[in-house]
Amino acid sequence: MTKVACIYELRNYQHQWIKDIWNSWKRGNRRVLAQLPTGAGKTICFAHICQKFFQKQQKVLVIAHRIELITQAAEKLEQIVGEPVGIIKGGCAAHPERRIQVASIQTLARRDILELPLNIGLLLFDEAHHSSASSYRRLIEHYQEAQILGVTATPQRIDGQGFQELFDDLVVGISTSTLIKEGYLSKFRLFTTNQTISTIGVKKSRGDFRAKELAVAVTSQIGVDEIFQNYLKYAKNLRTVIFACSLEHSRALAAKFRRNGIKAEHLDGETPPELRVQILERFRGGETQVITNYEILTEGYDCPNIECIYCVRPTESSTLWLQMTGRVLRTHTLKPTAVIIDVTDNWKKHGLPDEQRQWSLEAKTLTASSSLGLIQCPHCTHAFKPLSHELAIVDGEIGEDGLLIEHHEAICPNCGQAVEFTTKETTEPILEKTYRIRIRHSLNIDLTEIDLSVSGTRLEMVYDMLYEQRLKNAQPAKIYKAIFMTFIERMSEFTLGDWRAIVKMIEPTELAITKKAWELYQEALDRHKNRLLALSFIEQRKLKNQDNPQGIKSTTDKPQTLGSTSKESVPKQQPQSPLIKENLGNVYFQRKYAQEWQKSLAKCSVTTAEFLSQNAGLFHVETTPKFVNISLEIENVPDLKLKLKEVYNSTEIQSAFSQGFGKQAKVMLRLAPSQTQSQSA
Structure with a gap:
């Protein structure tokens, strides 16, 4: 041939x-x-x-x-x-x-x-x-x-x-940064929010969040309506890929977009190959505007037409995050700049795609906080979780502290070698199994663009300062302090992009550049704000001394701390009007699952059913063949925790909704946003 x-x-x-x-x-x-x-x-x-x-x-x-x-x-x-x-x-x-x-x-x-x-x-x-x-x-x-x-x-x-x-x-x-600089990959804009999705309490497995618990946490904090509204504000008319937190979440998002006249389609691992090819071709050709997906377009999909990625999926994996952001960086004649929307902490936790990375063939050392029940095979470095029967005690001994040290043996699923490991008896008392009421606050997501631009003038000023003050070889902490003091009057002008460049200059081996730069950026703004408050306080005192040259102290004068405000200057707050109960929950899910809602309440006790019917509504429902995730929006009434303690029993609720929906149910509570929050959002 x-x-x-x-x-x-x-x-x-x-x-x-x-x-x-x-x-x-x-x-x-x-x-x-x-x-x-x-x-x-x-x-x-x-x-x-x-x-x-x-x-x-x-x-x-x-x-x-x-x-x-x-x-x-x-x-x-x-x-x-x-x-x-x-x-x-x-x-x-x-x-x-x-x-x-x-x-x-x-x-x-x-x-x-x-x-x-x-x-x-x-x-x-x-x-x-x-x-x-x-x-x-x-x-x-x-x-x-x-x-x-x-x-x-x-x-x-x-x-x-x-x-x-x-x-x-x-x-x-x-490197990615060089590819962007030379025009082989697209520049990008970043839109984030201070109210990011909380993953506190979400359990992890094999190093990332458990899918079921993550889906409940995300959908109880941010609804499909809020995700859609932010798309209209920041990505309308852009060909967008949305990374959802679960299969059903992806389907719900696609349905929401279609109901509002935007051509959207959903993809997951169960989509037939022929249909998947057709969906991707429609997206590539512009017939489809939005693709929602769960764990399917993170790698292996090359489409330069993607103009925006919208991440609603928190992850502990920097690999997954880089694969997601990598989808939007390919260049295209009609895409001058890519758009990254992230309503999670991924961008701070894992950094931006143009940061330097330290790659290695070597295994990472597992720490107590990161191992999550994993053990590491000494023969092939594979990290895995022992099976339940492998936790049986093979041998034991008493340590110097009098506690039992248990020896176990597991088989590495990668190389098949036997791996010995130990566990130690704990002194913590074994408590009866309890069900905590976990309430997640709703988010009024308001996106803002993070300024990643870099000013050559400001960087030159910093470089000159390092030379003049002979700080080039000083410790980074000392250099950053000097920057704060030297440029305190202009700190608000420094962008996150400037700080990323400064960190690269001062700590060229730093890997978590964006995280470090964000901390410095926030500290700089706080210092600048406090500086302005101090100057304002001094100016007010000067004016007061001019009005009262004899120094006679007025009985109305009261000392003020930095940044505080006197009572006279604070307008009285008007009492908040009660929430309109019709606004509880999500109308779409309320109507779709009206019968299941009534059946579930019928299975509750009288007091619980009465409380839920008056103070709660269905906010999000996510069904799979085996189970259903349900988010209930609860009105923030006075003494809510006390009332929940009286009427809310986790076991009863899970059982009632399991019967009402005909599947094993996991129920999460979400506090409804207050009326004042809603108006200001």
Whole structure:
């Protein structure tokens, strides 16, 4: 078969990335993991690497971690390489003669070794941050003569597991910030809110929030109405991808947009492949304006037409966050600037996509606060949670403090080795199981744009100050204090973008740049505000001394603390009018589940049913085949906690609504916003 030249010309950084990969192989590293940011053209680079193996009459096997990405990967490779690609997937015709084969890890894991493709010179793992299971290891061991290449934008795992057992070397490509600076990726604007979604009390599993509890927490604080209204304010007419907190949440959002005349469609892992392709094509062509999704468009979907991502899904995973934001950074002629809307703390917790990252093959050390019940295998570094029967005591001993130390044994699901671990007896008393009433406050989300612009003039002023005060080698804390003191009069002019640049200048190795810059930005504004208050106080005292030159003290004069206001200057607050009860809950869900609501109240005690009918309404209902999440909006009446203690029994409520809705129910309470809050929002 003759060589087919690639139709895409490589950029300089792509040439360098490919060269670094080949150099690593030449140094004897057969298994190479290579990082390149989302949108930098990994598939184009694949195609050029493939050509080298074609020249040796060898084939290439590309592995994807999800079945739904197979077709897309094959189509992209066919376009770039210029020849047909074989797909190894149930229901697809086999073409073993084709030089590139694309398969899902699930498909190959189910097949016998003898059924695997032959004459493979390159085994390539796409989205390689998923490659830690035994199925990946099986393929690597099978293709002993092949070169191994894993590619990903985010070479890290949420559970802290490393890649040392699978790869010999890590090749890191160009940074996202450089790609943006050189115009290969889009600049972005960031819209956030001070009232972010609270995840306090939401349990975690394998390093991220548990799906069911997260869905209840999110939908009890922010409704689909508020999400839609902010879309109209900040992203109207923009082609938008919304990352929802659950499957049903995504469906509810799509339905809300459609009811208001905006073409929106929902995607999840259960969407049939044919329908998924049609939905994405309608979005790509502009027929669909909004796509809502749950855990489906976080990686593997390349659409330069995306103009905005709207994140309503808190996550503990920086990998997931970077994959979500990466969807919107691809350039397009009709998209001068990308828009990121985040109503969570993700942007502060994980940083912005243009920050430097420290990638490594090594495993992260699990701490007590982050392990979440996980143990780490000493043989392969895999982090996992022991099964219930593996918590049985194998042996025990008494420690110096008199407490029992229990020894256990678990089997690592990755490498199959036995792992010993210990637990220690606790001195805390075992309490009877109680049901706490968890009330989440509703949010009046008001988005504002975070100014990420950088002023060259202000940075030059800071640099000059460092030189003049001889602070270039001083401790960062001392330098920041000097900046506050030197520029106190102009602190309000410094943007978050300025502070990010300052942190990069002063602490070039700092990884959490945005988080550190945000703290400095807030402190600077507080110092500036206090400065203005102090100047105002001094000015008032001067004026008072001019009016009373003899220094006679007035009986009406009262001392004031900094920033305080005298009683005379504070207008009397008018009593708040009671909330209109018709405003409780969400009209859409009230009407849709009217019968289930009545059935649920009928199963409650008389006092509970009377309280709920007078003071509560359905705010959000999310159903799945097995369970239902329900958010009730409660009127903030006087002595609410006391009344809830009298009438609200968690077990009774869960049971009543389970019977009323015909599924296992989890009920969350949400305080209705006060009338004054609603007016000011």
